[in-house]
Amino acid sequence: MSAKRLRIIALLAISTVFLLAWAFPIVWSVLNSLKTDSDVLAYPPKLVFAPTLEAYRDVLFGSGSILPNLLSSVIISVGTTIVTMLMAVPAAYALARLRFRGKKFAGFYVLATQMLPPVGIIIPYFLVLRNIGWIDTYQGIILIYLSFSLPFAIWLLVSYFEDIPLEMEEAAYLDGASRLKTLWRIIIPQVRGGIAVTIVFVFLNAWNEFLFAVVLSGNTVRPVTVAMFNFVSVEQTLWAKLAAVSVLAMLPVVVLGVVAQKHIVKGLTVGAVKGGGRR
Amino acid sequence: MATTAVTSAEITSEAPRSDFGRVLAQRERRFAAALLAPAFLALLATTTFPLLFLIYTSAFRMDLAMPFTNGFVGSENYQVLLSDERFWTSLLVSLVYTGSTVALQVIIGLALALLVMDMKRGQGWFRVIAILPVVLSPAVVGMIWRTFMLAPEFGIVDFLAINAGLGSKNWLGDPTLAMVSVIAIHTWQWTPFAFMVLLASLASLPEDIYEAARLDRASAWQRFRRITLPLLRPAIVMVIIMRTMVALTAFAAIFTVTAGGPGTATEILNLYAYRKSFTELSIGYGSALAVALLIVTIIISGILFAMRRAK
Known part of the structure; x- marks a missing residue:
């Protein structure tokens, strides 16, 4: 005992x-x-x-306010989420449901793109964006964020599309609905939950990104993760302010994480399960 | 789908079934292509194109600070790389960082998952708290640890060290301690990941096997060795693969804490490629380092995937 x-x-x-x-x-x-x-x-x-x-009060409304940086983070994350979802939903549907040659290869390609180290993407992209004047712009950052958000969103969505019963789709198709209509009216409503979860994770990943942001940001576009550095310099650290900024940067992702609690394991391991075949 | 083809063919025309099937299949292909095109164009533009361009730039001297020396150099960057001591050091740091963080995450994560699995109450606490570190930006995590946790004296870790009689330490200024610190920070942030994944797969294991083992009077250790571990193996290997890929390309949680220092003590290969390209502005050589990192990643993942297939 x-x-x-x-x-x-x-x-x-x-x-x-x-x-x-x-x-x-x-x-x-x-x-x-x-x-x-x-x-x-x-x-x-x-x-x-x-x-x-x-x-x-100081970090939000004092001199050197981080409000513009929070706004930057929001614009980048929302923009990335919208563009990603517009591209990923149709692609995931095709990969999960349609029959076409090269489907296996297409799925593998989406996974393989994730092998590329981010530093190997940002070096050439820095040169390209510099040439077209897209450094320190939202379109530049959002474009390159697609490199990690798209593969992730596609694979997560594929797993949700595969869960819907095939019969619903066939019934709608038999009724004479066009493929696009079937997708829009019948399929999408079925995976609303999966789409919501995907949106949460894409937003979260975009909000947290740092390497691309630190290379591409400037005076116009500087997300909060990068702006934090202003509070720590060689001469002095603004301790309480740094803490306040950290909390502001953590707040949205912690809220989203707790909201999406039940889906977090799926969100964290997406792709890996499919990667080497089913088990 | 086959029934669709038959019924529609009967209604619409006398066209041979196979022809109609072909038309349908062709339509499906076109529809698929239209749906896939935007995403795949974007992926080509943001991943495949940079990769090719990276390999191309790695054959150039491309010094943003000294543009007049720029030009095609062929394989010179790679020859320099092979005899670059800092490259080999950073590779070693990468392997130590990756190996230790992944091992710690899996061991602690598995032990905790087994422990929590046995708990009758309080599992909910773990499920919620474990989420906190993994959803945070590594950049924010790095900043918090660098200041409020590891700063001399009032940083909590140093405070605990002083009270444990170890004395105040220069956690980020001493090469060995700095390495220990960045490893600890990464482990702190990502052990919950291993924990949550392993807990989920533990929960999905069939209960009756354990019942049988208990009837056979198998000890707790035997049950773990003979039943749990083999059943959990796929999940463990998956965690190892995913965490290895992330640790090899860890950036923010080192950059914000030590920036690779002191000296190059915590400079993993990924960070070296960044520093070479964007601090020292040698883009050509930085590209070669990034290609080397890609090759290392491919080799290591090849080994891990082979392990996954092997029994």
Whole structure:
């Protein structure tokens, strides 16, 4: 009995340690964002302090406000999501449902594009975009974001299209509806849920991207992940403000992540399951 | 589809069935091509074209700081690369970084999944909290760790180290500690991924096998070795493959924390290619480094996929 009890206590201890380890850096950033700089720098670290929204006021409405950067992030993420979905939904339907030569190869190609290291994409793209004057533009960033959002969205959507029963489609087709009409009226409504999940993940990935953004951003287009750097320089770190910006950058993705909780494993492993054939 | 062809053919005309089938198949092909065209054009433009252009630029000297020296150099960049000590160091750093982070993620993730699977209450906590790190931008994660966690004295990790009697450490200034730090940060962020995937596949294992094993008086360890591990193998291998690909091209969570430093202590090959191209502005040589990274990626994934097929 006591051995069993010891086991339970050990389990509880281990669980607590891991839950704390994962939650703490995030919680700590939130706490620091509500402190003054001197409270952030206090030693030993302060758990109890007089909370203030000063840091948020400063980063949002002070000089060097990050509102334009948040707006940049929103435009980039929304733009990427719209363009991606417009292209990925039809492509995923074709890959999941239609019969044509080279289908297997097409599916493989979509997967294989993900093998290319992002740094290998951005080097040539930097040269191209520089030549056509698209550095520091939304169209430049959104275009290159398709390189990772499209394969991801296509594969995630294929898995949802494959789940709908074939009969519905045949019935509609027999009734004389055109293929496009069948797709639009019958199929799309069936995969609404899958489309919503895909939108969440595409947005999330675009919001979080950093390498392409850091190379292509400038004074006009600078998402918040890149703008964060302004708060940490060699001379000084603006501690509380940095914490506030971090929290603002984390907020949308944490909300989306928790909303899409049930689908997160599927979203994280998409493609891998199909990659080497079914198991 | 076959029945469709028959019924429609009967109604509309006397045309031979095979002909009508061919027309339908052709229409289906055209429709498929129309649906696929936009996405595939975009993928060609944003992945295949850059790859070809990358290989092309790797045959040039392309120095943005000294344009007058630019020109075609053939395989010179690759010859330089083979005797470039910094390249070999970065390759080694890449392998250490990838190997250790992936091993840690899988081991900790699997252990936790087994532990949580046995829990009667509190699973929900894990399911929610595990989501937090994986949805965050690695750039934000890097910034948080660099400042609030690892800064000397008031950074929590350093605070704990001081109180554990280890003394204050220069976590990001010492080459070895900096490497340990970036490995720990990556492991912190992505272990929940391995945990969630393995927990999901554990939950999908058939219950009755365990019942049988329990009746046979198999020990917990035997059950793990003989039943759980073999059944979980495909999921584990999948996690290893996915995490390896990501770790090899990790960027933001190193760039924001150490930027590859101190010196080149945490400079993985991916970061070297970036620094060469965009900090030192040697685009041609940077391209060659990126091609080398692609080759390394292909070799490693080839080995992993072979492991997946092997029993």
